[in-house]
Amino acid sequence: MSEQPGIASVKGGASGVASVKGPALPALKHPTVNAVLAATARGTPHGLTFVDTAEREVSVSWAEVYRRARCTAAGLARLGVHEGDRVALLLPTSPGFMDAYFGTLLAGAVPVPLYPPVRLGRLEEYHRATARMLQVTGAAAVLTDSRVRLLVGPSMERARPRLGCHTVDEVARGDEEHEVPVRPEGLGLIQFSSGSTVDPKPVALTHEALMSQVAALEVAMPLRPGTPPVGVSWLPLYHDMGLIGCVLSALYYPGNLVLIPPEAFLARPALWLRALSRHRGFISPAPNFAYGLCLKRVKDEELQGVDLSSWKHALNGAEPVSSDTLRRFSQRFERWGFSARALRPVYGLSEASLAVTFPPEGRGPRSLGVDAGVLAREARVEAGTRELVSVGEPVAGFEVQVRDGQGAVLPERRVGRVFARGPSLMSGYFGDAEATGRALSAGGWLDTGDLGFVADGELFLTGRAKDLVIIRGANHAPQAFEEPLQAVEGVRTGCAVALGFTPEGGEDEALLILAERAVPGVGDEVEERIRAVVVEATGVRPHTVKLLEPGTLPRTSSGKLRRAEALRRYLAGELTPPKKVGMVGMAVEMAKSAIAMARAEHDT
DSSP states (O other), X not given: OOOBTTBEEOOSOOOSBSEEEXXXXXXXXXXXXXXXXXXXXXXXXXEEEEEOTXXXXXXXXXXXXXXXXXXXXXXXHHHTXXXXXXXXXXXXXXXXXXXXXXXXXXXXXXXXXXXXXXXXXXXXXXXXXXXXXXXXXXXXXXXXXXXXHTTOHHHHHHHOOTTOEEEHHHHTOSSOOOOOOOOTTSEEEEEEOOOSSSSOOEEEXXXXXXXXXXXXXXXHSOOOTTOOOEEEEXXXXXXXXXXXXXXXXXXXXXXXXXXXXXXXXXXXXXXXXXXXXXXXXXXXXXXXXXXXXXXXXXXXXXXXXXXOTTOOEEEEOSSXXXXXXXXXXXXXXXXXXXXXXXXXXXXXXXXXSSEEEXXXXXXXXXXXXXXXXXXXXXXXXXXXXXXXXXXOEEOTTOEEEEXXXXXXXXXXXXXXXXXXXXXXXXXXXXXXHHHHHHHEETTTEEEEEEEEXXXXXXXXXXXXXXXXXXXXXXXXXXXHHHGGGGGSTTEEEEEEEEEEEOOTTOSSOEEEEEEEESSTTOOHHHHHHHHHHHHHHHSOOOSEEEEEOTTOSOBOTTSOBOHHHHHHHHHHTOOOOOOOXXXXXXXXXXXXXXXXXXXXXXXX
């Protein structure tokens, strides 16, 4: 495998065990989120900049964020929110989200960010999921804006929050300010896990865990002399990478943060790169698909005058990392000053607050060619052609182990279950001691549910344990079948899942491929191309290939494909595309929502 600048190969073998430890975590600069907000508001001129689709910008200083949050806290107290109450936030990327999030904290309550309704063709599914999340957290109140409130009535009717659903503007009205002292061990956030394999779980994070996480991120991404302290993000604020990795990190450094709504990025990916250039951003994270979307959708003429040389930390996480995507991204955007050495494939999960491992700063991605067949059959690493990308070493304060089924730490280059321990781990799943006990074991170790191996002291991931496709006794990661489909014309990029299933009348598990078609009308010829590329890449021939309409495959709130749910719906005959919602349909949904909201308010 040839090497390129910033893309190296792991060479040689190691005889050590798959147990690695990061550097020591430095002393925390602040004990709580509330404390860092107050300190940053008093001590720096930095703040937030909100960018819309037309690249108009609105800036809010951290001092103004703090003032507005104290007004929101006063409004929550008037509403009847008590210390320790959970307050759900159903808000888009906006100053209102900051009012609600920090206002809830200053009121001594616990924010629970949830995703607003964005897939209008899946509203019934959305209401079921949202009502469940409100119920399992026991949310006392819901904060939203006037637009979102028009659609969430059915969610409120099912969940019946004690203090109802209110817009942030209504709650924050007036000049009264309020702030409640909080403790480091108190809850600072309940965020839901992605739910890619099971229903999302409420991850309870203390203030101390959140501060430990952003302190570890500062160690991994230090601000060098002369570097403007600017981050840029289009990630949703109800997701840990957007909220903790971007907003709370910007507070902690402290620095400026430029925020683009995720829907604006998806419509026009060049907005991300243009904002990075305009503001000289040095940190910006995204999932792998975003780098691929830029390759596909960003036109050269949109980058006139763009300079990406300030982008030193191009983090790639939240989903499997493609070495091919990284290579092509660095080659394509090198002419605009981007360096492959800025690319940093990372690993983390909600239960750890965010980050668990990071590769070294300034090195660029490191990949390892493995024999996919030996990996699947024998769970060990031998040289081969399938490229896996290192996600680095543990961040400050963290340890990582790879264990076998009996809990013993494996040697390097043997695949097992990834366990992590560190100061930003969750205190547990809120209100679910049984699930907490399954995830957190003696000694404070978290069973991540991910599979991987260590090579030369760095972690490589091979998949999720619950997503394994078992064919003739070999354990295949679904990505081994899915990655080749990115090159198949007629298949939507990143919109295919590989699943193991037992065909009707069969006894052994076989391979099922579900893929969304890129354009209407494609059929048999695309299915045959899918079969051919999968066989060529893996030696396994799919039993069944089914092409679907765009938007059919179920996803998590952060956009991850839900493989197990896709299989359940396929077997039940429920795998259907989203409904088309026009102006009349939207009016009907708003009317239904208004009636449901009125019933919920009447009974509250």
